[in-house]
Amino acid sequence: MARNKFNVDEELETPFSIAHLKRLLVYVKPYKTKIMITVLIMLAASGANLIGPYLIKQAIDKEIPGKNIEGLAALSGIYLVALTVTGICMKFRIRMMSQIGHSVIKNIRRDLFTHLQKLSFSFFDSRPHGKILVRVVNYVNSLSDLLSNGLINLITDLFSLLVIIGFMFSINAKLTLFAMAGFPILALIIFLIKNAQRKAWQNLSNKQSNLNAYIHESINGIKVTQAFVREEENKKIFHGVSNGYKTSWLKAVRVHFLLWPAIENISVLTVTLIYVLGVGMIGNGITVGALVAFVGYIWMFWTPLANIGNFYNAIINASAYLERIFEMMDEKPEISDRPNAKELPIIKGKVEFDNVVFGYETTTRNLNQISFKANPGESIAIVGPTGAGKTTIVSLLSRFYDIGSGEIRIDDMNIETVTISSLRKQMGVMLQDPFIFSGTIIDNIRYGRLDASDEEVIAAAKAVQAHPFISQLKQGYYTEVNERGSVLSNGQRQLISFARALLADPKILILDEATSSIDTETELALQKGLETLLAGRTSFIIAHRLSTIQNASKILYIDKGMILEEGTHDELIRLRGLYWKLYSSYYSSLRAI
Amino acid sequence: MQSLRWAWGYIRKYKMRMFFGLALVLLVSTLNMANPYLAGRIVDDVIYGNNRSLLWPMLGLMVGCTVIRTIVRYGYQLMFENISQNVIFKMRENLFERLMGLDFSFYDRTKTGDIMARMTGDMEAIRHFTAWTIYMIVENVTIFIFAVTFMFSIHVPLTLAILVVTPIIGFFAFRLSNDVKPTFTEIRNQFAKLNSVVQENISGNRVVKAFAKENYEIEKFSNENETFRARNLQSARIWEKYLPVLDSLAGVLTVVMILTGGIMVINGSLTIGELVMFNSLIWALNNPIRSAGWLINDVQRFIASAEKVEELLLTKSQIINGNHQNVQEKQADIEFDHVYFSYGNGPALEDISFTAKPGQTIAIIGPTGSGKSTLVHLLNRFYDVTEGAIYVGGRNVKEWHLHQLRSSMGMVMQDIFLFSDTIEGNIAYGSPNASIEAVQIAAGQAEAHEFIASLPDGYDTIVGERGVGLSGGQKQRIALARALLKNPKVLILDDTTSSVDMETEERIQKTLNSIQEGKTCFIIAHRISSVKEADLILVLNNGRIIERGTHDQLLMQRGYYYNVFQNQYGNFDIHLMAGM
Numbered sequence A: 001m002a003r004n005k006f007n008v009d010e011e012l013e014t015p016f017s018i019a020h021l022k023r024l025l026v027y028v029k030p031y032k033t034k035i036m037i038t039v040l041i042m043l044a045a046s047g048a049n050l051i052g053p054y055l056i057k058q059a060i061d062k063e064i065p066g067k068n069i070e071g072l073a074a075l076s077g078i079y080l081v082a083l084t085v086t087g088i089c090m091k092f093r094i095r096m097m098s099q100i101g102h103s104v105i106k107n108i109r110r111d112l113f114t115h116l117q118k119l120s121f122s123f124f125d126s127r128p129h130g131k132i133l134v135r136v137v138n139y140v141n142s143l144s145d146l147l148s149n150g151l152i153n154l155i156t157d158l159f160s161l162l163v164i165i166g167f168m169f170s171i172n173a174k175l176t177l178f179a180m181a182g183f184p185i186l187a188l189i190i191f192l193i194k195n196a197q198r199k200a201w202q203n204l205s206n207k208q209s210n211l212n213a214y215i216h217e218s219i220n221g222i223k224v225t226q227a228f229v230r231e232e233e234n235k236k237i238f239h240g241v242s243n244g245y246k247t248s249w250l251k252a253v254r255v256h257f258l259l260w261p262a263i264e265n266i267s268v269l270t271v272t273l274i275y276v277l278g279v280g281m282i283g284n285g286i287t288v289g290a291l292v293a294f295v296g297y298i299w300m301f302w303t304p305l306a307n308i309g310n311f312y313n314a315i316i317n318a319s320a321y322l323e324r325i326f327e328m329m330d331e332k333p334e335i336s337d338r339p340n341a342k343e344l345p346i347i348k349g350k351v352e353f354d355n356v357v358f359g360y361e362t363t364t365r366n367l368n369q370i371s372f373k374a375n376p377g378e379s380i381a382i383v384g385p386t387g388a389g390k391t392t393i394v395s396l397l398s399r400f401y402d403i404g405s406g407e408i409r410i411d412d413m414n415i416e417t418v419t420i421s422s423l424r425k426q427m428g429v430m431l432q433d434p435f436i437f438s439g440t441i442i443d444n445i446r447y448g449r450l451d452a453s454d455e456e457v458i459a460a461a462k463a464v465q466a467h468p469f470i471s472q473l474k475q476g477y478y479t480e481v482n483e484r485g486s487v488l489s490n491g492q493r494q495l496i497s498f499a500r501a502l503l504a505d506p507k508i509l510i511l512d513e514a515t516s517s518i519d520t521e522t523e524l525a526l527q528k529g530l531e532t533l534l535a536g537r538t539s540f541i542i543a544h545r546l547s548t549i550q551n552a553s554k555i556l557y558i559d560k561g562m563i564l565e566e567g568t569h570d571e572l573i574r575l576r577g578l579y580w581k582l583y584s585s586y587y588s589s590l591r592a593i
Numbered sequence B: 001m002q003s004l005r006w007a008w009g010y011i012r013k014y015k016m017r018m019f020f021g022l023a024l025v026l027l028v029s030t031l032n033m034a035n036p037y038l039a040g041r042i043v044d045d046v047i048y049g050n051n052r053s054l055l056w057p058m059l060g061l062m063v064g065c066t067v068i069r070t071i072v073r074y075g076y077q078l079m080f081e082n083i084s085q086n087v088i089f090k091m092r093e094n095l096f097e098r099l100m101g102l103d104f105s106f107y108d109r110t111k112t113g114d115i116m117a118r119m120t121g122d123m124e125a126i127r128h129f130t131a132w133t134i135y136m137i138v139e140n141v142t143i144f145i146f147a148v149t150f151m152f153s154i155h156v157p158l159t160l161a162i163l164v165v166t167p168i169i170g171f172f173a174f175r176l177s178n179d180v181k182p183t184f185t186e187i188r189n190q191f192a193k194l195n196s197v198v199q200e201n202i203s204g205n206r207v208v209k210a211f212a213k214e215n216y217e218i219e220k221f222s223n224e225n226e227t228f229r230a231r232n233l234q235s236a237r238i239w240e241k242y243l244p245v246l247d248s249l250a251g252v253l254t255v256v257m258i259l260t261g262g263i264m265v266i267n268g269s270l271t272i273g274e275l276v277m278f279n280s281l282i283w284a285l286n287n288p289i290r291s292a293g294w295l296i297n298d299v300q301r302f303i304a305s306a307e308k309v310e311e312l313l314l315t316k317s318q319i320i321n322g323n324h325q326n327v328q329e330k331q332a333d334i335e336f337d338h339v340y341f342s343y344g345n346g347p348a349l350e351d352i353s354f355t356a357k358p359g360q361t362i363a364i365i366g367p368t369g370s371g372k373s374t375l376v377h378l379l380n381r382f383y384d385v386t387e388g389a390i391y392v393g394g395r396n397v398k399e400w401h402l403h404q405l406r407s408s409m410g411m412v413m414q415d416i417f418l419f420s421d422t423i424e425g426n427i428a429y430g431s432p433n434a435s436i437e438a439v440q441i442a443a444g445q446a447e448a449h450e451f452i453a454s455l456p457d458g459y460d461t462i463v464g465e466r467g468v469g470l471s472g473g474q475k476q477r478i479a480l481a482r483a484l485l486k487n488p489k490v491l492i493l494d495d496t497t498s499s500v501d502m503e504t505e506e507r508i509q510k511t512l513n514s515i516q517e518g519k520t521c522f523i524i525a526h527r528i529s530s531v532k533e534a535d536l537i538l539v540l541n542n543g544r545i546i547e548r549g550t551h552d553q554l555l556m557q558r559g560y561y562y563n564v565f566q567n568q569y570g571n572f573d574i575h576l577m578a579g580m
């Protein structure tokens, strides 16, 4: 799984096919009655629209030469009525079109987001987040043109095309056939530019994604950028990325715009043809008025055709986004419930690792033959050098990753046989990298258990010693924090995510360096309160500050993905092995004093 | 209007090309007249006048005009795209430059999703405007004016009669313009919210999964998603009110034409050929009026977005750059002189004074939230002091050029941020031209070389966003290497070894000691082992220095520091050490 960076185009796993359009139609289907009604109304409108030239022809051919002012007034009256009808239809169409278009977009985006929630860590870890964001937000938005205007226009344009052709036939069949001589040429041109067009838009969507990724990361990493005075360098990089976008945009429109000249030139050629033929036929099967009307129609005939060409262009453009959207929707979650997965019943908290082997990638091995057992209510400390695999062990317990071989059991049930949400709901995890959502502090703690009352939230905050600082804030628990918790110090963020884990009231509590950025005094106070809170819960505690873990029921010393020592503090000290060495080195530095 | 003027500032550079493009638009509009005119002539002269010999030249003209027209049109479309891409490119670059320069407090209060919305959705609206709307407006206006002029040249009274309807059209257009504007502002604001909620869900994906809160997230998202739809529909409500009116009124022109024109023909004051000519020109009045409504929408959408982009561009950094640039040896001298600081709600630091000389190590210890990180952030001028002053190299930090000041400092922030780039790229972040050897040396000093070398891709391993794929301690060491590679005069380590085990930490400290010559070092830590060697230990509590001195002095004081020491080491069984 190679990770993607901002300046590398993502490879497309499932290229666009007609199946994508069918899939898009699935989203449109629920609105088919609405679409039908709108189309009918639009038909009425184009009828009213098409009546115009006919009325004018009547006026010029009959009423005016006949000096019939009343007839003329009547025609004008009909025209006004037709206009009113068109107006009303248009109002209806705008309403329907925006409803359908935006509903479809909403539904696509909802499905995409819902699917995103199912994807595992590895999906999020393997590409810049800006590239995921752009798909959910911007790419889906790019479909709006196609959906809100395109679809209904397409149907009505097809109809008005038919109607116009009908009118033309009724005037003169032979001329009508000649009028359609342009079609095959147009089809040929479209076919010729199609590939170039597709590639250009695909390229553009990639560049847009790269640009987004770079902007996104630049915003998130701005503090580092400023601290390292990298602004100028980044501007240069941005210049390059932004230029890539610009260039591919210009390339894309160069092909995109070719369609209209093609349509117009073909249309004028056909009109010429019709004039030549028509003029020759005057008095010989066609009247002057009929020819004028016919020519009027043939100009009109190319307008819907141009629109259909537009729609075609829009589809080609949108397909570059659609394929990305559907690609993400088709992304298989690496971790998912087995077909016959059961709900994990309320657990007691027994945890067993049985010969667990795990690697983040197929080629690596990060954990080797890990076996240990934790009885309900025990606290297990995991210690060891950095990069040993401590975090990895606890993340397997929540089934963030699936193991290579071996088994992890909770209350004697293999965790792969139970549903993921029933498993995770019974765990409170405090991740090593505390994440704070934007919103109030109280909502952040409540994230652990959404139905917790304010009192429960405050109790959790008190238990982790977060209450004093929160209550010192002007708005207390209702203080708004920004994403990732600016406004709070790091230790304060840790305390809040600690409280969040505790509030979940889990049977299994996982604390990954919960107090690494917290001062010893707070930590001690916290531990005192924690003893009662930990009662009845199985807990896993990872810490580098050994003073934190001496009372654990069991200490696992991990290095290089293996358990090298296991036992209580006293046992391990007596062993005089690695833990003892670690413990001594903790103090040896003070020997001089 | 303000937004238009602002946009003009960018477009002005392409003034000549723009005018040339507009001239082409004019040309095309004129050529647009050709077909209907020729069609009219064909009807009048060829069909009614039975002058067949004129047919071929006229058709030839028609084809010729169309070919030229479409080519010219293709040309100016590309030209306008080009201009608009250049304009957007420049704006984006200015925005980025602004983003690079804005201070921490801006980022503390602004959501990433909000900035993203400005950089993407708003830019798109502006692009649409410069690439499409501007020339559509010009095209429509010119077509309209031409048609009117042409009509006047044919027959003045009929033209006047037709134009009687236009004031009513103007009235509705004005109303539309007024009513639709706020709806676009709301759409784009909601777009920003949608961006934020998705953005945060993605960055918080680990927490979401850990707590199995997917459904809650979906619900939260669906609310914003639904509101986004609703905002769009709300805007469509306004369109549906006015656009049909404009559309029908455009048709009324035709009715007026045929009725009055017909009567005039009957009266004999107009020929039938002239009426036909009017008829073939009337679209040139109809179409611009039909488009007017949509164009007004586009303009208002542009204004709603432009205001936001402009606002960001006008945001000023509160950190005003100084201009002192001399590279000085003394830059490692640091003095805090009665420094007070507040984030805006009560003091975060009060009366901080101390001095640090090159070669010295200053350690800061104290409870969570006592202001340790804040103190070192002032040194780099991420924030400015509220009262008092900080001197670096004997000069107030406010006088230093920011680049010079910050270049001399190497900082490892508490909240480690790594970029999704190779490990080498991350370590060389502050010194992009560093050789791979230099990178490896810095990694070695940070005790990171060994684990990096053991990775399958070594220094070319790409880390994920924020450094996923690395353990907590590994991230910290890479960040440390990144700071060391700069060979800074002042090294600031904010809780840098909290996720590193004792043994590794001890090795790191030894290395740091060996390279400390001439550098000032700030160490923030909670472990006594990390701070005990410092030349000066500051104990911070509630933003004040409550104790200061060396390890030994502080132990003697039997205050806060002593307690911390007791907590960490008090129950140590000294006998264990025997045999070590």
Ligand SMILES: Nc1ncnc2c1ncn2[C@@H]1O[C@H](COP(=O)(O)OP(=O)(O)OP(=O)(O)O)[C@@H](O)[C@H]1O
Pocket (backbone or CB within 6 Å): A125, A360, A361, A366, A385, A386, A387, A388, A389, A390, A391, A392, A393, A432, B468, B469, B470, B471, B472, B473, B474, B499, B500
């Ligand atoms: N998402 C990931 N993809 C690939 N490798 C990973 C990933 N996360 C961690 N690793 C690797 O797995 C090994 C174990 O990492 P882990 O996070 O478990 O260490 P740790 O014991 O928690 O260390 P620390 O004390 O520094 O947090 C490390 O070598 C790390 O580089």
Ligand SMILES: Nc1ncnc2c1ncn2[C@@H]1O[C@H](COP(=O)(O)OP(=O)(O)OP(=O)(O)O)[C@@H](O)[C@H]1O
Pocket (backbone or CB within 6 Å): A486, A487, A488, A489, A490, A491, A492, A517, A518, A519, B108, B343, B348, B366, B367, B368, B369, B370, B371, B372, B373, B374, B375, B414
């Ligand atoms: N950007 C900010 N805006 C407003 N208040 C802030 C901001 N950053 C920190 N604070 C507040 O200022 C105080 C000091 O924060 P600081 O980050 O300096 O603490 P610290 O001593 O580094 O703590 P820790 O040991 O937890 O890292 C805290 O009470 C915190 O809530």
Ligand SMILES: [Mg+2]
Pocket (backbone or CB within 6 Å): A390, A391, A392, A432, A512, B471, B472, B473
């Ligand atoms: Mg870890």
Ligand SMILES: [Mg+2]
Pocket (backbone or CB within 6 Å): A489, A490, A491, B372, B373, B374, B414, B494
């Ligand atoms: Mg801090």
